[in-house]
Amino acid sequence: MAQRDYYEILEVTRTVSGDEIKKSYRKLAVKYHPDKNPGDHTAEEKFKEIGSAYEVLSDAEKRAAYDRFGHAAFAQGGGARGGGAGGGMHDPFDIFREVFGANGGGGGGGIFEQFFGGAQAAQPQSRDGKQRGSDLRYDMQIRLEEAAFGCDKEIEVSKLEGCADCQGSGAEKGAHAVSCRDCGGRGQVINSRGFFQVSQTCARCRGSGMVIDRPCRKCNGEGRTEAPTRIKLKIPAGIEDGSRLRSMRNGEAGLRGGPPGDLYVVIHIKEHEVFEREDSNLFCEVPVSFSIATLGGEQQVPTLEGQAQLKVPAGTQSGTAFKLRGKGIPALNSGTRGDLIVRLIVEVPTKLNADQRAKLAEFAGLMGEENSPLNRSFLEKAKDFFS
Ligand SMILES: [Zn+2]
Numbered sequence: 001m002a003q004r005d006y007y008e009i010l011e012v013t014r015t016v017s018g019d020e021i022k023k024s025y026r027k028l029a030v031k032y033h034p035d036k037n038p039g040d041h042t043a044e045e046k047f048k049e050i051g052s053a054y055e056v057l058s059d060a061e062k063r064a065a066y067d068r069f070g071h072a073a074f075a076q077g078g079g080a081r082g083g084g085a086g087g088g089m090h091d092p093f094d095i096f097r098e099v100f101g102a103n104g105g106g107g108g109g110g111i112f113e114q115f116f117g118g119a120q121a122a123q124p125q126s127r128d129g130k131q132r133g134s135d136l137r138y139d140m141q142i143r144l145e146e147a148a149f150g151c152d153k154e155i156e157v158s159k160l161e162g163c164a165d166c167q168g169s170g171a172e173k174g175a176h177a178v179s180c181r182d183c184g185g186r187g188q189v190i191n192s193r194g195f196f197q198v199s200q201t202c203a204r205c206r207g208s209g210m211v212i213d214r215p216c217r218k219c220n221g222e223g224r225t226e227a228p229t230r231i232k233l234k235i236p237a238g239i240e241d242g243s244r245l246r247s248m249r250n251g252e253a254g255l256r257g258g259p260p261g262d263l264y265v266v267i268h269i270k271e272h273e274v275f276e277r278e279d280s281n282l283f284c285e286v287p288v289s290f291s292i293a294t295l296g297g298e299q300q301v302p303t304l305e306g307q308a309q310l311k312v313p314a315g316t317q318s319g320t321a322f323k324l325r326g327k328g329i330p331a332l333n334s335g336t337r338g339d340l341i342v343r344l345i346v347e348v349p350t351k352l353n354a355d356q357r358a359k360l361a362e363f364a365g366l367m368g369e370e371n372s373p374l375n376r377s378f379l380e381k382a383k384d385f386f387s
Pocket residue numbers: 163164165166167168169170171216217218219220221222223224
C-alpha cells in the first residue's frame with residue numbers, strides 16, 4: 001500500500017535539521033490534536049500520521065535508514081505480513097507496530113535489530129496459532145501543571161480485544177484443531193517465481209499448520225475483536241515532553257489467545273502561556289511598575305500553585321532575575337524540585353495626562369548623576385568612544 005512520505009507529512013524538506021523537524025511536528029501536532037478537533041476523523045488520522053512520521057524522523061538512526069530505504073526500512077518480515085485477514089484497511093497504528101513490532105517480546109529489540117540483524121525470522125508462531133498481540137502507540141497531550149505534579153488519566157482506545165464469545169481461542173464450542181489443507185500441515189507453501197521456488201508462510205493457517213474446523217463466528221477464528229477500551233494511566237510527576245510510558249499488556253490482544261502487546265503512551269506537554277520549562281526549572285517574565293522597581297515593594301508573581309508575593313528591593317533594574325527556590329518542577333523519581341526564575345521587566349508608563357507629565361518633568365529635574373547607576377557605568381565604559 002502506498003504510504004505518504006514522512007517529510008511531506010511533516011511539511012519539511014529532506015535537508016532540514018532535527019530541530020526544525022521537531023518544530024514543525026509540534027506545530028502540526030497542536031493543530032490536529034484530537035482535543036482541538038473533537039469528532040473530526042480526518043484530523044485524528046492526520047494526528048496519528050504526523051506522530052508516525054515524527055517517530056522515525058526525530059531519531060537520527062531511523063531517519064538515516066528511512067532516507068536510504070524508505071518505508072521498506074520499517075516493513076516487517078520481508079513482506080510476509082498482510083497476507084492474512086484484515087489486509088486492505090489502512091491502520092494508523094501500523095508504523096508504530098512496525099517500529100515497536102513484537103519481535104519475540106522482551107529485550108526491547110526494536111526494528112533496528114530486526115532490520116540490520118541479517119536473517120529475518122518470520123513472526124514466531126506456535127503450533128496452536130497463538131501469537132503475541134501488537135504493541136500500540138497513543139499520543140497524549142497534557143498541561144504543564146499535570147506534568148509537574150503528575151495526574152491520573154483515562155483514555156479510550158479502539159483496539160483488538162480478546163473475543164468474549166470464544167474466550168480468545170478462536171474456536172466455536174466443540175470445534176477442533178485440524179491439519180491445514182492448504183499447506184498439508186507444514187505451515188509453508190512453495191510458490192514458483194520464474195526459476196525460483198519461494199517458500200512462503202501459509203496464508204490460511206499463518207504458518208501454524210493447524211486450523212480450527214469451526215471457527216468462532218464472532219471473531220472469524222481470530223480470537224479477538226475490535227472494541228473500544230478504557231485504560232487508566234498514572235502520569236508521574238516531573239515527566240518530560242516526548243517521554244514514552246509503557247502500559248504493560250494494554251496493547252492489542254494476541255492472536256488466538258496469545259499474550260497481549262503493550263501500549264506505549266507518548267507524552268506531549270502543551271506550551272504554557274506564562275512559564276517556560278528547562279529540565280526541572282521554570283522561567284517567567286513579570287512586568288513591574290516603575291515606582292515599585294524604584295521604591296521597592298511587593299509584586300505578585302505566578303507560580304504553578306498560584307500567586308506568590310515577591311519582595312522587590314528598592315532600585316531593582318529591569319531584567320533582574322529572582323529565584324524562587326523549590327517552585328519549579330519536581331525531578332522525576334527523586335524528592336528534589338527545581339526553581340522558578342522570575343525576571344522582572346520594568347514598565348515604562350504610557351498615555352500620561354498633563355498632570356502626570358508635569359510631575360514627571362519636575363521629578364526629572366530633581367534627578368542627579370547618582371540616581372542613574374547604569375548610565376554612569378555605561379558612560380565610564382564608553383568614554384574613549386565618545387571622546
Ligand atoms: Zn471468538
